[in-house]
Amino acid sequence: GLGMTAIWLTPIFENNPVQGPGGDESSGYHGYWITDFTNVDPHIGTREDFKTFVDAAHARGMKVYMDIITNHTADIIAYRECHDPEVTGGPIFRCEYRYIGDYPWTRRASDGAAINDGFLGDDGVHQNEENFAKLTEATWAYTPFVPEQFEGVKVPEWLNDPIYYHNRGDTDFIDEDSLYGDFAGLDDLNTAHPRVVEGMIDIYKDWITAYGVDGFRIDTAKHVRDEFWQQFAPSILEHASGLGVDHFHMFGEVYVDGQKPQHLAKFTTNAELPTVLDFAFQGSARALIVDGVPGLFMDDLYKADVIYANGTETARQLPTFLGNHDMGRFAGFLRESDPGMSDDEMLARVRLANALMFFGRGVPTVYYGDEQGFVSDGGDRLARENMFPSQTDLYNDNDLIGTDATTAEENFDTEHPLYQAIAQFAAIRTAEPALRRGEQITRIAHREDSVFVFSRVDYDAGTEIVVAINAEESAQKLNIAVDGRSENFSALLGQCASSATAPTSYAMTVPALDVVVCKSECGAE
Template structure:
């Protein structure tokens, strides 16, 4: 066995580890909010790929309802549904009717049934809200082609002197020629014309859309392209005016929606790699997806080294609290529908996948899991191949399996719910275990994080503390056992939880098996 000592700074130990204790569930105080006994974890679902209830090959809303017991068995607190509105595309990010349901997915009645059944199981429902742009097939845009129509000013049109070769904020052409010969702005593609948020009617229309879905019973929204309401061109990406206008809009949106549902939860997609670029959105939004952390988690797992995760998070969370007046939620994740699946990023290394899951699910806030991640599904670009049918059965096909496209990956029969349900050591059951920890120990989901500096670059340690509990979380990122010397100042009493056994606490030293995750009290 290779032994490595990790030296803990005495001031950090004294401040963060002294008198560590986790009360039993029976001793915990009554939660201050309904979600306190939940895990805080959300599950992202591409409806088309999830479960087909009527045999037409396309996953649908009734299919999601049929699988709510599976979703509940994971222990998640909520689901995020990728776009379910009518759209000419398979992915749905170009909407033609903001108050309708994609007929391939079902009806509004089907959706309300899904909401009711999810809420019965304590599962919240977050909708994808795509309001930076519409489809070019939306009636608003079709009307806007007439310069005399009131909807013309709902979109952004080139003026004399406009640089029609300008590059958009996402790297493609910003300006596109319409059928009437005029040029309109579309940050993403020509099929997605940008809306003009300087127009009061646009702002009112989109607030009305949010209120409509809240009245149906939706709990919150994932805000697509939240940074691109005004950040349209590459030259806007560092423009403080564009940033200020983005933030002001989302603050207005939040206030308006809270008038309909004071508890509405908003998580924004701000796809930036500098944590400081996310800070301004905290306050107007409850949370933003932590893209910088996702990159760091994958890199740390791949290299089997702590690349400053705890130190970076302590700094980031302090900045978040400052911007949000103390009230914020992080939204960590490993991959989503726009990125290669995490198992593919990790080159199908199951040991790395397991430690990646452990890192994600022992961080505070609202971690997001992409459907199939809990099985180790693979998927590499193009986008269609990372949005493939959920694998329910060992042999691939079976009742409810979506067939809108075939699988491109080399996943075998073990990468299926059917195979992993029966295996206590499966990745699926590891996800369930880790998520259950978040219900048992409130600090894992709600705690303030403090980095515990480690001399050993293969060990990550941090404390989490809330009003109910304090814990020390330790990860061995490497394939070799490690010995962590806690020192006499660390009043750690016992191993509370460990992922797969083998960790031993004795004489002030913690012996960590390879790729171990341990929670100490």
């Protein structure tokens, strides 16, 4: 097969299917607008179906990761000042964010009356039950209410009380509102509130208990308080371990365009999450292979591995990826950068990007359909094509790469060249511990050309694997520094010379838009 060892699912929870004002509705097929955190959405199946799925994956030696949300729920809570026709004369889709300094917790927005006497705010030092017991009226910024048709719709029941939400209006993701604002109207949970912390921990413990899932991908992690994660992560890991799921793992989504490692690393230090999705790798790989930046920029990425909570040990566990359901697909970035790029060149560059991901440090994560040559027309819904035969014209007119098929047909072709390439890379990675756990050492980070060469070294086993990435349109002849004990080499991928040219030097020729992987076994220290 493809060689994947885990499956990351879309959120499976019962979900608000459609929301938004008349004429501007949006669909929640993706699962991120949850109403019932304890149940499976009917369009996916039942709880019994999910148990069958998890058991079937485990029987095949595969792990199952749930995509979870703690930042928000579906858009159920409304504000009188924006959504009550008797007040506004008609609903307003966007509610302007109201800052804490202008609308403090202790003053009612509508008339300025004192409320929540004795509440000291939500700074970390005040995140305790005694303080939050004084937060009893939720009218500090807007006047929240639940429309009659939505009363009691959320599960667990405590989620129906507006007191557990920020109720400050919509975020634009820039400053204070990034933590406190509603994401396109979605009800933003007050993750400083002890009841919210306790409730979310209980919800997700139950899913581990009931199904034995192996990990969580955590949506919108950067919009949640650090103090929440400091309690949530250890509680979940301890619970999983107590059930015998010692390998349970979590990674957070910290999504910012142009991401730098420092934006990510603080969520493993301050917030104490085990790992995060490596958006910095994604940006660097795109820059090298799509934009043609020098290899030097890849070296800058890996030099920053030391700033994660446990340095390179944590960096080796970061899920690396090339595209996703939000930003779009790697092939789409190529087509956007050069609409006239040939199918063969696009195929070569996507293959090369996957090689960089599979052989570099981190845990390679493939977005479904990439192995079938899906391209997409952009991000979000434009990049969520069906692998089963689609009836969506928006998808079916796409020109896939490496195939004459369209998304109007089913796309489960195990002979597709990208399927074959990814399967080959996965098999090499699985067979070579140095590619999974070895130290990564930059050997060549070219100042001018899109060329990057690195070694993965397992000192205990005495193994060095040299990976040469050439994103240039001409072959590259390279003399590469290697460990002085690396004398004899064999080919894992491409053509490799059988021996070093001199102690500490090895010559490689890398074809245009290609990768070569060579292995030396010199014995353990």
